[in-house]
Amino acid sequence: MRLSHIATLGVKELRSLLRDPILLVLIIYSFTFAIYAAATAMPETLSRASIAIVDEDRSPVAQRIIDAFQPPYFLPPAMITQSEMDERMDDGRDTFAVDIPPHFQRDLLAGRQPAIQLNVDATRMSQAFTGSGYIQSIISEEIVAFLQRYRAVDVPAIGLALRARFNPVLEEAWFGAVMEVINQITMLSIVLAGAALIREREHGTIEHLLVMPVTPFEIMTAKVWAMALVVLVATAVAMTVVVQGALGVPIQGSVPLFLAGAAVHVFATTAMGIFLGTVARSMPQFALLLILVLLPLEMLSGGTTPRESMPTLVQVVMEAAPTTHFVLLAQGILYRGAGFDVVWPHFAALAAIGAALFGFALARFRATIGQMA
Structure with missing residues (x-):
């Protein structure tokens, strides 16, 4: 393995992405308007009903x-x-x-x-x-x-002192914005990594890589770091401009610590995207596989519905999903101001899941390249 090969191949991936206007529009939309719309357009409580x-x-x-x-x-x-x-x-x-x-x-x-x-x-x-x-x-x-003839006021037998922690004004947008950022990180990291591999196959450039002195590990690692960099930069902009700026969501914890957790999460999800890219033979096939994978990851991770409300079997299975630990990590940092000493188990779980997914995807990637050679 040579770091220069990984760096050069990663820069090539970034240049290929810059030449793809559809993916660029998807990235901009996902980390701007999609977050704002999800946070404000669908309130869970009654609001301005006609x-x-x-x-x-x-x-x-x-x-x-x-x-x-x-x-x-x-x-x-x-x-x-x-x-x-x-x-x-x-x-x-x-x-x-x-x-x-x-x-x-x-x-x-x-x-x-x-x-x-x-x-x-x-x-x-x-x-x-x-x-x-x-x-x-x-x-x-x-x-x-x-x-x-008057408005009766009942005096309760006891007084209830309500303290809404982490969201004192009970504003749905504060919760929806952060959850949508998490969903977009998961979706974009899988899409960009898988699309990068399928783009190589459709354009015929994968054959060019096979005759170069690079290994499958270097090729895959380059795709992972390049796509992860794009997602993390877009996440940092979204957190600053959309979440904290346009929506005014107060962030209790450290945004750099959240980005560090997002980096570990993206490591796992980009490996998942590359695996799906080796299974699919075209972008339409990849889109169908993405639906089967992405919906359970987002719906069963605990971001929308508490995991305690789910069947026990689902809770056990979702422990192996990176989104479950990323949701807990993100909520702990951004809502409750948790430090690394509190969320490190989720960092460790994400790293272990990411390493397993990376190894599995690398084995599949090597087998796919071997068939093409």
Whole structure:
């Protein structure tokens, strides 16, 4: 092994990447707009939901209910007629439509139990279920306050001092931004490494490498360090410009320590990408294999759903996945301010998994080159 060969081949990989506009656009998009969109466009709680109200009663209690729907949970209600309600729901303009029937206040004061109709667009799953509970609570509170002529304040028997640690304002974007950075690191490192190998095969340059005085280890190592460098630079820019700058996410720990953990993680995932590149014979095949590998890595790593909620077998299997340890490492550093003395077991696990994947991919790479020679 000669370091000069590895360095030269790595520079060649970087030049090849610069001549590929599609991959360059993918890198820029993945570490800028994709992170910002994932952090802000899909809130898990109710936020600025569209609501329309049909007021057939025109009473003080109906007006109280209308005035209760305000941002940030709801947009200002659109006052519509009953004939417009179904049309607007069919067009997707309203997530919720409330119909207050005639004589609602009169029936309420007479001790009857009048019903208010609530129509929900259930295709908007992120808001439909939560919003229904919010609306029921708001309407019930306003009716009780109207009947009692004042807003009752229940004094609890005990006081609950709520302390939301690591995200005191309960801002979804703070969590979503970091998790999306982790997902993009995993995806891009696999894609770039695998695409680099497939590009060599499609362009015929792999045959040129076979007649040069370089070993498969040098070729593979060059691809790993070159693609890892690209991903790490893009990650550093994303953390500074998008996460901390545009989204204002407070980072509790050391960003350089996080980047060091990302480097070990990328070592494992680029080896995985090269292995997939040796299995696939074309970019479409590689894309199909990527779907089978990437989705379980991201969904079962614990970044979206706590691992404790998963079946025991899944937890055991995912211990061998690099993303599981990278998620724990990243959350510990960026959210809780953990130092190396806390996260070193995850560093060690990532290094061991990366070494195993690198060795496995190298054996497969040597066999593939042997068949082409």
